[in-house]
Amino acid sequence: MLNAAKLTFIISFVFCFMPLSIFAGDKSSETIFFLGSGSAETPWTQLVSQGFVEKMDRSGVPYSFHIDHLEAARFDEVHQYDLMFRYLKEKFAQKEPDIFVSAGPAASNFSLRFPELFAGARRILIQSGDDGSANATLIDAEIEHLLMIREMIRLSGPSKVFIIGDSVQPSDKLRLGGITSALEHENVSYEILVNKALPELLAAVSELPDESTIFYAPIFRRYEGKDLAPAYVLKELHQASRSPIFSSSDSTLGFGMVGGYLYSPKKLGYMAGEAAHSLIRGGPIEFTQNGFGYTYDWNEVIRWGYEDLISTKAEVLFRAPSLWQQHKGKIILTLLSLCLLLLLSTALIFINRQLTKTKNVLNKERLLLEERVQERTQELSLLHKQAVEMARIDVLTGLPNRRAFFEQAEIVHYQTERYHNPYVVLMLDIDLFKKTNDTYGHPAGDKVIQSVAKTIRSLIRKSDVAARIGGEEFAVILREAEHDHFYSLAERVRHEISEIPVCFEDDQIRTSVSIGIAEYQAGDKSIDDILCRADKALYQAKQTGRNKVVIDPVCV
């Protein structure tokens, strides 16, 4: 169980020791002092410190960063050194730096000259040449003049090299010396345009002979009331010049310098950062890179036609990305869309083909079906026609039946009324037919009926109408018949039937017909009127002995 006293003790303990632990964390952060040879505006120093800070930030080590500049180019060095020494002593009186980085020959010289300044600090020198002290880590910023000059000669093949530089500072002199001895080593003639004001320089470079090459050792110039940093001086020179310009530092790339074997201030800064990180961690100092390499400005490479000469492993700046690099995403998306479109089109074509195939099959089937329907319709229509005809024809004799007779008779009657063409009706009835049937049998009777029909048909004209209108009863309409004609015709029919026996099996059957004749009379309303009179005449023929022709008295 926690009592109040114990709780108070724990809380007090936490509150007392917490600030101490925070302070301890703060104490573990390293203080780094960075001293540049030039001024705060010097691009070289800016790039080195930038590289240093970037590397330190990436290392994840906690540190506090302080930067100062010796401004060695503006002041007398020794006098400046004493002033700077006192200033820094005072500035870091409370807490001296753990690491002292000096960038450039002047700052490194200063660092080595005052070992008593920040005596406990680990020193990193970024300078060219000798380290000068066993207590300092050297980042060698010595320009490899020979490699640099050889690369320049290889690319531009100059007949003469014009060196632009200053000889004010010892470091400037050192640099010019390195360049000239490298050119002498390579047997290339040269001329130094040294310590010249900018207008003089611009005039000089504008009149250089063909096949000249300019080597630019970075210089500061005051021009038209402005302080021009080396990069901007180079820009002016580049505009005035008709010759390619080479230099030693990539900090001036992009202002008209071609490139070549260069040192990179930023990379030197990275190396210093790596060294500082190793010092803090207490491990061995190993650099993953050096501060030199082949670097080119692609615009200048193209301008001077060096595309095929530069090393394939070189770093090329400002090269416009290829169409592929620029629009990679869009190109891939377009290609994918095209593929998809192609796939869809293929699928559609396939589906369309299948549909067309199915449609063709269906069409064939439909045509076949239509053909069958047509055939069937024709068949049905034929059957219908036959059925209609059958309904009008007497099956036994092949003559029109009673119904057909009355249809035709109606037409004949109508035509007679309209055109006054008279017609005659013959009513025929086989005599004593019942007896024939009874004597010879029904099939024999049928044969007799057929024979009578045949005789009638053989004797009348095609325009006349003969029909079987009852069991053994026939009617004939004779058109435009004269009195003599229709009577003699009736007589001939009667005569032939009675004279010519009908052969059936072994029998010779004799038969006869009675005929009643009536003629159309004006006032007859229909065929029935004439038939009625013909029927009466027939009745009379029957009554008066049969096998005879009787004419309706109205006709006579």
Ligand SMILES: Nc1nc2c(ncn2[C@@H]2O[C@H](COP(=O)(O)OP(=O)(O)OP(=O)(O)O)[C@@H](O)[C@H]2O)c(=O)[nH]1
């Ligand atoms: N074989 C056969 N006989 C038929 C057919 N149609 C009607 N008959 C017969 O014809 C006979 C007609 O007889 P009836 O009306 O008495 O007259 P009929 O014997 O001819 O005497 P009349 O007319 O007075 O001369 C009946 O016996 C019917 O059965 C047929 O198509 N075939």
